[in-house]
Amino acid sequence: MTNIIDHLSHWELLNIEKPARYLGGEANQAQSKTDPALKVALVFPDLYELGMSNLAIKIFYESLNNTENIMAERVFSPWIDFEALLRKKDLPIYSLETGRPLYEFDVIFISFPYEMTFTNVLNILDLGKVELCTKNRTNWPIVIGGGPSASNPLPMAKFMDGIFIGDGEESILEICNKLIEFKKQNLSLKEVRMALAEIEGLWVPEFPRNVRRRIFKGFANSAPPLKPVIPNVQAIHNRAPIEIFRGCINGCRFCNAGYYYRPKRERSSESLIKYAHQLLENTGEESLGLLSLSTSDYSELSCLIEGLDRDKLYPEQTVSIPSMRMTDNTIKLLNSSSRIRKGGLTFAPEAGTQKLRNIINKNITEEDIIHVMKTTGGSEYRTVKLYLMMGLPFETDEDISGIVNLVEKLDNIGRTCSPKKQITVSLSGFVPKAFTPFQWSRQNTIEELKNKRFAVCKGLERRRVQISWRDEYLCLLEAVLSRGDEQVGDLVLAAFRNGCKFDGWHECFSKSGWEKAFEDTQIQTSKYTSELSINSPLPWDFIDFRTPKAFYREEYLKAAQIAGVTPE
Amino acid sequence: MTTENIEIKVKIEYTKTSQSRYVSHLDNIDVITKALRRLQLPYAVSQGCHIRPKLSFAPPLPLGHASYCEYLIITLEKEIEPEKLKTDLTDQLPEGMTVTNVIQPWIEKKSKNIGERLEYLLHFRDLATAQIAKEYLSDPESSFEGHHKGKTKKYKLGKAVSKISLSASEGKNLLAVEFEQGIEGIPSVSKIITALAEALDKDKDSLYLIERISLTEL
Numbered sequence: 001m002t003n004i005i006d007h008l009s010h011w012e013l014l015n016i017e018k019p020a021r022y023l024g025g026e027a028n029q030a031q032s033k034t035d036p037a038l039k040v041a042l043v044f045p046d047l048y049e050l051g052m053s054n055l056a057i058k059i060f061y062e063s064l065n066n067t068e069n070i071m072a073e074r075v076f077s078p079w080i081d082f083e084a085l086l087r088k089k090d091l092p093i094y095s096l097e098t099g100r101p102l103y104e105f106d107v108i109f110i111s112f113p114y115e116m117t118f119t120n121v122l123n124i125l126d127l128g129k130v131e132l133c134t135k136n137r138t139n140w141p142i143v144i145g146g147g148p149s150a151s152n153p154l155p156m157a158k159f160m161d162g163i164f165i166g167d168g169e170e171s172i173l174e175i176c177n178k179l180i181e182f183k184k185q186n187l188s189l190k191e192v193r194m195a196l197a198e199i200e201g202l203w204v205p206e207f208p209r210n211v212r213r214r215i216f217k218g219f220a221n222s223a224p225p226l227k228p229v230i231p232n233v234q235a236i237h238n239r240a241p242i243e244i245f246r247g248c249i250n251g252c253r254f255c256n257a258g259y260y261y262r263p264k265r266e267r268s269s270e271s272l273i274k275y276a277h278q279l280l281e282n283t284g285e286e287s288l289g290l291l292s293l294s295t296s297d298y299s300e301l302s303c304l305i306e307g308l309d310r311d312k313l314y315p316e317q318t319v320s321i322p323s324m325r326m327t328d329n330t331i332k333l334l335n336s337s338s339r340i341r342k343g344g345l346t347f348a349p350e351a352g353t354q355k356l357r358n359i360i361n362k363n364i365t366e367e368d369i370i371h372v373m374k375t376t377g378g379s380e381y382r383t384v385k386l387y388l389m390m391g392l393p394f395e396t397d398e399d400i401s402g403i404v405n406l407v408e409k410l411d412n413i414g415r416t417c418s419p420k421k422q423i424t425v426s427l428s429g430f431v432p433k434a435f436t437p438f439q440w441s442r443q444n445t446i447e448e449l450k451n452k453r454f455a456v457c458k459g460l461e462r463r464r465v466q467i468s469w470r471d472e473y474l475c476l477l478e479a480v481l482s483r484g485d486e487q488v489g490d491l492v493l494a495a496f497r498n499g500c501k502f503d504g505w506h507e508c509f510s511k512s513g514w515e516k517a518f519e520d521t522q523i524q525t526s527k528y529t530s531e532l533s534i535n536s537p538l539p540w541d542f543i544d545f546r547t548p549k550a551f552y553r554e555e556y557l558k559a560a561q562i563a564g565v566t567p568e
Numbered sequence: 569m570t571t572e573n574i575e576i577k578v579k580i581e582y583t584k585t586s587q588s589r590y591v592s593h594l595d596n597i598d599v600i601t602k603a604l605r606r607l608q609l610p611y612a613v614s615q616g617c618h619i620r621p622k623l624s625f626a627p628p629l630p631l632g633h634a635s636y637c638e639y640l641i642i643t644l645e646k647e648i649e650p651e652k653l654k655t656d657l658t659d660q661l662p663e664g665m666t667v668t669n670v671i672q673p674w675i676e677k678k679s680k681n682i683g684e685r686l687e688y689l690l691h692f693r694d695l696a697t698a699q700i701a702k703e704y705l706s707d708p709e710s711s712f713e714g715h716h717k718g719k720t721k722k723y724k725l726g727k728a729v730s731k732i733s734l735s736a737s738e739g740k741n742l743l744a745v746e747f748e749q750g751i752e753g754i755p756s757v758s759k760i761i762t763a764l765a766e767a768l769d770k771d772k773d774s775l776y777l778i779e780r781i782s783l784t785e786l
Contacts, residue, residue: 011772024587025587026662230603234598282606
């Protein structure tokens with residue numbers, strides 16, 4: 001086996017930013033196995049610091065490496081400088097554990113964490129000297145994608161031997177065990193793909209058939225990853241993560257994750273306290289992150305926090321709780337323990353008026369936010385962050401002024417607090433996503449979104465409020481990639497060929513590369529951003545997402561009814 | 569009867585070689601702090617809002633330099649078994665980091681703060697380049713440009729190199745160099761090695777390993 005790391009000189013490594021990203025050897029790294037039956041590459045198509053924070057990678061890494069005969073290794077996207085070095089020396093991207101080139105693996109599992117990593121997926125395959133398009137692929141490795149951005153698998157279909165829809169815990173082992181058999185039987189790639197299509201949740205583009213989203217029913221009684229690799233370069237989330245429950249009960253009409261992770265399944269507080277203890281023993285992280293889509297909805301939260309407070313391993317141990325709904329009860333709970341990290345108050349009202357919040361089914365009221373602001377007036381929470389969307393379905397001018405009014409009210413309260421609170425507003429354009437009640441909705445044009453953003457910024461220009469926003473062109477691209485069909489695969493390929501990568505990183509994003517890709521492929525954005533008829537078939541209808549299409553339609557109609565609109 | 573809080577300082581000496589030499593000083597602190605927590609040592613913590621283990625580290629090692637003389641000083645509330653700590657901590661550290669010595673109690677001497685002496689071994693692939701490097705480092709007049717507080721500054725080697733010897737046997741070309749640094753007007757080892765690499769130009773790849781062997785306060 002070739003160890004690519006041996007081909008990199010000391011001075012070459014010193015010339016790149018954070019060389020430790022590319023060298024492995026961290027504490028808790030899996031031990032190399034001699035001649036495993038299956039060599040698995042777990043690819044996260046973004047930087048080391050992000051990949052090392054990703055929960056799915058931790059889950060699969062631990063479960064696969066705890067299986068005899070399987071060796072799973074990590075591969076992350078190299079930053080621009082390191083990619084240039086690899087390309088200059090004609091070296092392939094490799095795994096951190098053994099320096100094995102990507103093309104030498106039996107199977108490559110690629111996570112699609114967000115649409116803006118699609119060009120990175122192609123870049124990493126290309127750097128790994130793996131044929132990009134499945135139709136030209138004649139040899140192993142098998143390439144399988146999955147993750148929340150694979151809900152609609154069509155845009156990445158031409159690059160993947162299979163795309164997995166749903167929870168991956170059980171299925172990844174099932175796929176690996178099948179592949180071990182197929183290797184022994186020396187099956188052709190075509191035969192392998194055909195056999196893989198039998199696995200529940202796995203959609204094989206070459207043998208398309210209806211596919212059902214896989215649910216890990218044993219989640220509540222399963223153990224989370226307990227001995228993750230400790231990064232040698234500080235990860236984006238510097239904490240020991242523990243998923244307390246999966247799924248969400250809130251039913252926000254724009255949110256794909258809310259439907260992708262259904263149903264809600266909780267681990268018991270008793271087991272979580274035990275697992276947290278083991279996890280901290282094995283990681284030494286200062287902070288324990290209680291993860292879920294909406295931690296406030298965990299039924300045993302106070303019991304869990306009390307238990308964690310009681311059962312501390314080291315004096316500086318803290319708990320971080322992202323994704324909390326800021327209600328009075330939540331604040332009481334947070335204040336009950338001095339060990340909970342209090343970064344700032346974060347609210348995601350998403351819309352400026354109660355009417356629009358009702359339309360999108362976002363169950364947070366202005367009264368809730370104001371009450372929390374007032375009750376935490378003298379507390380250590382110094383910043384208040386608000387996430388708001390523009391261009392939501394059925395939005396009116398009044399809703400945009402509503403954003404300004406809401407922020408002004410909160411700023412007025414913040415000014416009377418001691419110490420004063422700093423309000424931060426994060427604006428983003430609405431992106432219609434498959435498998436949500438708003439999957440049929442139109443996306444605002446770039447001009448419309450910009451005008452709305454200008455209106456909000458102008459309305460708040462005299463305020464001491466920090467405003468950040470997501471580039472409108474990125475919102476448009478995300479819509480094309482989310483609601484795309486197989487033709488969008490050509491667009492992603494063209495963008496990659498035009499040098500697009502790290503599209504989610506503003507310093508790397510190449511608008512001209514994407515614009516040229518649209519020109520090259522003659523793809524019109526309007527095909528993917530326009531309103532779709534709620535009665536016509538959708539490209540992703542072949543996926544049973546375990547929520548009937550009729551339900552989404554009903555939800556859409558409810559939203560329209562609140563808005564007083566009759567959809568065509 | 570009152571229980572008095574005792575505090576014992578312990579010096580832990582360790583190596584930083586192979587991949588770990590590319591881990592930055594700040595990341596290194598993070599990695600070691602987590603390893604110490606995993607051992608659940610009875611360490612003392614700082615007071616204040618954000619409590620931290622009472623730890624201090626050796627001055628930052630330049631990125632890419634291997635070292636056999638790194639250390640940290642930890643304050644404990646109870647005595648520990650030094651040999652056990654040596655083995656247990658090594659097991660918790662990334663590849664290339666090994667605990668070589670644990671000194672308990674560690675009694676800090678007052679530093680005169682007049683600089684430090686550093687022994688280095690520079691490994692070369694070929695003897696000719698090693699000889700050029702020896703000449704460069706032996707000449708107090710060797711000069712180079714370096715950056716200091718965002719400005720470009722001219723440096724001269726001066727008295728930075730106090731001893732130098734070259735050995736070549738069994739295919740190994742080793743340049744043993746004794747540096748002094750932290751003294752007014754003398755450039756740091758990090759700057760000197762970077763300048764040496766620039767001076768070697770296209771032959772710099774011959775210098776493939778830079779090892780810090782010892783560090784002594786002057």
